[in-house]
Structure formats: structure tokens, C-alpha cells
Amino acid sequence: MSIKFEKVDYIYSPKTPFEKKALNNISFELKEHSFVAIIGHTGSGKSTLMQHFNALLKPSAGQIKIAGFTLNAQTSNKNLKRLREKVSLVFQFPEAQLFESTVLKDIEYGPKNFGYSEVEANELAKKWLKKVGLPSSVGDRSPFDLSGGQMRRVAIAGVMAYEPDILCLDEPAAGLDPQGKREMFALFKQYQKEGHTVILVTHNMDDVAEYADDVLVLEKGKLLKHATPEDIFSDAQWLSEHHLAMPTANLFAEKLVENDLSIDVNPLTIDKLANEIEEKLVKENNE
Ligand SMILES: Nc1ncnc2c1ncn2[C@@H]1O[C@H](COP(=O)(O)OP(=O)(O)OP(=O)(O)O)[C@@H](O)[C@H]1O
Ligand SMILES: [Mg+2]
Numbered sequence: 001m002s003i004k005f006e007k008v009d010y011i012y013s014p015k016t017p018f019e020k021k022a023l024n025n026i027s028f029e030l031k032e033h034s035f036v037a038i039i040g041h042t043g044s045g046k047s048t049l050m051q052h053f054n055a056l057l058k059p060s061a062g063q064i065k066i067a068g069f070t071l072n073a074q075t076s077n078k079n080l081k082r083l084r085e086k087v088s089l090v091f092q093f094p095e096a097q098l099f100e101s102t103v104l105k106d107i108e109y110g111p112k113n114f115g116y117s118e119v120e121a122n123e124l125a126k127k128w129l130k131k132v133g134l135p136s137s138v139g140d141r142s143p144f145d146l147s148g149g150q151m152r153r154v155a156i157a158g159v160m161a162y163e164p165d166i167l168c169l170d171e172p173a174a175g176l177d178p179q180g181k182r183e184m185f186a187l188f189k190q191y192q193k194e195g196h197t198v199i200l201v202t203h204n205m206d207d208v209a210e211y212a213d214d215v216l217v218l219e220k221g222k223l224l225k226h227a228t229p230e231d232i233f234s235d236a237q238w239l240s241e242h243h244l245a246m247p248t249a250n251l252f253a254e255k256l257v258e259n260d261l262s263i264d265v266n267p268l269t270i271d272k273l274a275n276e277i278e279e280k281l282v283k284e285n286n287e
Helices: 046-053 081-086 103-113 118-131 136-140 148-160 178-193 205-211 236-241 248-258 270-286
Strands: 003-012 020-030 035-039 061-066 069-071 087-090 166-170 197-201 214-219 222-227
Touching (some): 035 205, 046 061, 118 148, 166 178, 248 270
Parallel strands (some): 035 214
Antiparallel strands (some): 214 222
């Protein structure tokens, strides 16, 4: 089932001096099982949009169709539990929300809350502790004795443990080391391939190019563009007009072209660029 936003507005503190329209007439449809990146400058409305996917915020106007629910300004907070089981949201720095006395208990909390038995919740917690790359020995420790990166992994395991259909991540890799970040993204990509939808807020264009197959670009609360990464990153002028960066591979390819080494100018990822250069060198050697 697709996710559909229809003319969604969101206004913080309406009818007060602090009134702020953070989303303005947003409409789009996302395909099931896609990996969607949401990009845009600071304050463009990304986190506000994210919080609409599981009804933490409800549209001030317009409506959202998601996971069998229709959400609008009148939607009551009752009966949203099933939505929150299907659509889960990982905030920025989710480790701030750890609270249990042991790591396993923290990961079990979500599954138990959504009706899994003690035994099932424990099995899911062990499974996801491993999947996020932590050794089983960590399970009985206090989450507060772990490193920041380990805490982040525990928090993400806690959300993935009840295996939501739609996983929403707000800058999940902020502050992780490069290796840890690659591992987490490989996990999210694998999760998508196993038949889930992943929605990611990021400022990193390399991640968009590498992992996303669909992109929403926000600007001042409006949807500026909805397109594939290939489309988004094929228009250097448009990107520069909107002060958006290019993926590193494209910047490198541009430099090659400037130096008269003609090459595919839209490689998106370092791997694709390396292949392109290799093919070119092999061809030149054979000539
Ligand atoms: N609780 C709030 N009350 C009032 N205004 C808010 C609130 N939260 C966000 N805003 C405003 O709404 C707009 C969108 O904020 P939002 O946090 O969605 O942006 P963002 O794209 O996630 O930014 P960032 O990249 O910095 O995380 C901003 O102008 C922000 O100041
Ligand atoms: Mg944000």
C-alpha cells in the first residue's frame, strides 16, 4: 500500500504570536518498499514532515493515507497504537530515550508494548542486538555504560525489533564513525530489500545517492521536487540555485571533465565512478 499526502499543511502554535506554517500544501505519493530520502536545508520542515508518518503530528489541513489509516486534523489519539506498530520513527539522537536497566530490556520494551509475549520479545531483542552489530554479552549491561555509538545501536534495535512495515529515520547516522555508519546503512538497506519501506532524513548527498531510490526535496515548508536521485543529481544548475550539494562522486567526475578526461558525469556513487574510470583506462590501454 502506498503512502499518500494530500495538500498537507502543518502550523505550529496556531493563532498565537508564535504561529509558524512549517508544512505548506504538501502532496506526494510514495511507493511501498522504497527507500526514500527527505532532504532540504535546516528548518525546511523535514522533521515536521517525518512526525506526520506515525501521527505524532497531525495535519492542520489536508490528509494522509498510510498503512490503512487516514489521518487529518480531526484524527483522535485513540486507536493509533496499531499505526505506531506499523510505522515507527527513530528521532535524531534516539539514545537519549533509553531508560531500562539493561540493554535487552530496553530492546524488548517495543515488542512487549505491541503485544508480543515475554519469550517472543526476548528472542526478538537478542536477534536485533546481533543485527545492529553488538555482541550478546552487552545484553545484560546497563545501556548507560555503553559508548554513544553503541547506545545509538541499542536505540535503533529497539525500534526495529517489532519489525515495522515503515521505518522512518531522522538523521540516524549523525555522530557515528564512518565504519559504524556504513554498517547501520547496510542494515537499513537490507531491511528495505526484505520488503519494508525506509524513509530517511539526511543532509548527506552521498547517502542519498548510495541508498535512496526516491527523493523528496523540501524548501521552506514546500515540496520543491519529488524525483529519483538520478534526476535530482543530473541538474547541477538547479542544485546550485537551491544551495544543495552534489554527491562526492559527481564532484570528482566534474573535475575529470574539466581536465579533459571525459567520463559519465552522473556516476552518483564512488563505486560507479571507480568502475567508469577503470573501464576507460582498460579501453585506452587496448587502443
Ligand atoms: N515545536 C515547534 N514550535 C514552533 N516552531 C517549530 C517547532 N518545531 C519546528 N519549528 C519550526 O518549523 C520549521 C521546520 O522545522 P523542522 O524541525 O521540521 O526543520 P528540519 O528541516 O527538520 O530542520 P533541521 O535540518 O535543522 O533538522 C522551522 O522554521 C522551525 O523553526
Ligand atoms: Mg530536523
